[in-house]
Amino acid sequence: MSSHVHEVPPAGSSGGFEVSPAVRRAAMVAAVVGLGTLGVGLALYPARALSSLLTSGFLFLCLGLGGAVFLALMYVANAGWFTVFKRIPEAFASYVPWGAVPLLVLVPFASKLYLWARPGIMETDHLLHKKAAFLNVPFFAIRMVLMLALWAGFTWVLRRNSLKQDTERTEALTKRNVATSAVFLVLFGLTFCLAAFDWLMSLEPHWFSTIYALYNFAGLLSSSVCAITVAAILLHRAGALPQLNTSHLHDLGKLMFGFATLWAYLWFSQFLLIWYANIPEETAYFIPRMHGGWAVPFYLNLVLNWALPFVLLLPRPAKRNPAHLLRVAAVLLAGRWLDLHLMVAPSNMPDGAGLGMYELAGIVGVGGLFTLAVTRAVRSAPMIPAGDPYLVESLHHHT
Amino acid sequence: MSASVLIGYFDSEEKVLDATRAVREAGYALHDVYTPYAVHGMDDAMGLRPSRLTWVCFGAGLTGAAAALSLQYYTSVVSWPLNVGGKPFNSFPAFIPVSFELTVLFAALTTVAAFLIRAKLFPGNKRVALPRVTDDRFAIAVEPREAPADMAAAEDVLRRHGAVEMARVEVAS
Structure with missing residues (x-):
């Protein structure tokens, strides 16, 4: 990592960084092959293919939203340290409309994934019957479309204002983004709770946990900071971001460490209260997840998302070493997938489901889509926001 | 025991950083550098080794966790087992909040205490108070070698890097 100061590019250098065509081709192949395999799975093993699509679709949508939340947090805090690599969270945010697609695909197949959407269930299940006014496919679809549209709108405005600043070079655009970010953060906090309840928690429609959304929000922050770090290091290595220095990495490392710990805190807050109270209607969530085929992933989740990153990121030099940060980020991102897999898959596959073909197809397919969107954004805008004050x-x- | 140090006062962060590097390059031992706020890059300029305080913190944290876990295990499993809601005596998840609190408490208090002791900041220890370093002045304290000519050379290094004022002070070493 270089420590000397680089020249600020002159105004009007509008081209972005040319990502290697090999990367783009690989992402395209991954998206086609992965999503194609899921399409086949939809016919053969619908519950498994849909679980995989929901897990990966939500994971990558959260990376996109996490990019926007990261930007918004920095704007409202008047932070200046991240500006060098701010095009990365912006590129992530540009994925939000793409990321809406895998989730919208779930709607017509809801009855294969969600217990409450199964035909006839409302007549036989009294508890679900009481929730029918909220848990029904049309209202579910309306909520999903509205939330995704709201997020896509805000992320588009944030990125557009920032790109406009490259040529207009006015402080007013920063101020406008601060105001937009403040509104976005409030609305996002509320809608993300709803999304976590709707798309994930309603997989167990009899069960509820009020901390569930917050716990997911911690996962969103932790995984998106990891993804931003990975993208920043890879772009630096590819020569697109020579201005990235060790101090930027150090701060990203601190955020990874902090959000991993926040995740563990919220995970444990949910677990401890349910374990301690030991009420059947609440423990119904954890019992299948802690026994049988799900026992090993259950404990591995804690190791990947907290124990290992905590120890690996504790020393100061660890947070300043790019190769080390890449490894820890990989552990945390794998952990985030496993965490979501544990929320989603046991509901339809209580006996266990490992990392099989359909799970990989989801990761590769939606991951390919995400890479395509991000590389497209990186290519279309200059890496350095030259007009940012x-x-x-x-x-x-x-x- | 006391030693005579040469104090050079500066009026900006950049000058004090340059002067600190120059003093070390000229071969003088730095007694310390006093600034009104934490100056980025000062650790490098002074050639300080990485702080060992982190190890104190880590060790104290581990001690706190071990103390909390063993106390809870002893009281609820060995000394006076109680059946609470049919839970196992060794209810590990229930021990975690207390262990977390004690880890933080031990780590924080020990680190602060270790810092104060190491920096000799305790009652009875007379420290020289330099005027204005808590306000708008940056001060470098140099330990020159004994020869009078050497003192003059050290003063020269400080002056060349923009010292606005200089003084000779006796300090406890």
Whole structure:
């Protein structure tokens, strides 16, 4: 990592970074093959293919939303350190409309995935009958479309204002983004709760946990900071971001460490209260997940998402070493997938489901889609936001 | 025991950083550098080794966790087992909140105490208070070698890097 200060690019250099065509081709093949395999799975093993699509679809949508949340948090905090690599969270945010597609695909197949959507269930299940006014496919679809549209709108505005600043070079655009971010954060906090309840928690329609959305929000923050770090290091290595220095990485490392710990705190807050109270209607969620085929993934989840990253990121030099950060980010991202897999898959496959072909197809397929969207955004806008008033502060960032 | 140090006062962060590097390059031992706020890059300029305080913190945290876990295990499994809602005596998840709190408490208090002791900040220890370093001045304390000519050379290094004022002070070493 270079420590000296680089020249700010002149105004009007509008081209982005040319991502290697091999990467783009690989992402395209991954998206086609992965989503194609899921399409076949939809006919053969619908519950498994849909679980995989929901897990991966939600994971990557959260990376996109996480990019927007990261930006919004930085804007409202008047932070300047991240400006050098702000095009990365912006590129992630540009995935949100793409990421809506895998989730919208779930709607016509809801009856194969969600117990409450099964024909005839409302007549036989009294508890679900009481929730029928909320848990029905048309209202579910309306809520999903509205939330996705709201997020796509806000992420589009945030990115557009930032790109406009490259040529207009006015502070007013930063101020507009601060206001937009403040509104977005409030609306996002509320709608994301709803999304987590709707798309994930309603897989267990008899069960409920009020901390569930917050716990998912911690996972969103942890995984998106990891993905931003990975993208920043890879782009730096590819020569697109020579201005990234060790101090930027150090701060990203601290955020990874902090959000991994926040995740563990919220995971444990949910678990402890249910374990301690030991009420059947609440423990029904954990019993299938802690026994049989799900026992090993259940404990592995804690190791990948907290124990291992905590130890690996504790020393100061660890957070300043790009190769080390890449490894820890890989562990945390794998952990995030496993965490979501544990929320989703046991509902329809109580006996266990490992990392099989359909799970891989989901990761590869939606991951390919995500890579396509991100590389497209990276190519279309200059890597360095030359008009951002915080750029100089960010170039000199030193911890 | 006391030693005579040369103090150079500066009026900006950049100058004090340059002067600190120059003093070390000229071969003088730094007694310390005093600044009104934490100056980025000062650790490098002073050539400080990485702080060992982190190890104190880590060790104290582990001690706290071990103490909390063993106390809870002893009281609820060995000394006075009680059946609470049919749960096992060794109810590990229930021990975690207390262990977490004690880990943080031990780590925080021990680290602060270790810092104060190591920096000799305790009652009875007379420290020289430099005027204005808590306000708008940056001060470098140099330990020059004994020869008077050497003192003059050290003053020269400080002056060349923009010292606005200089003084000779006796300090406890």
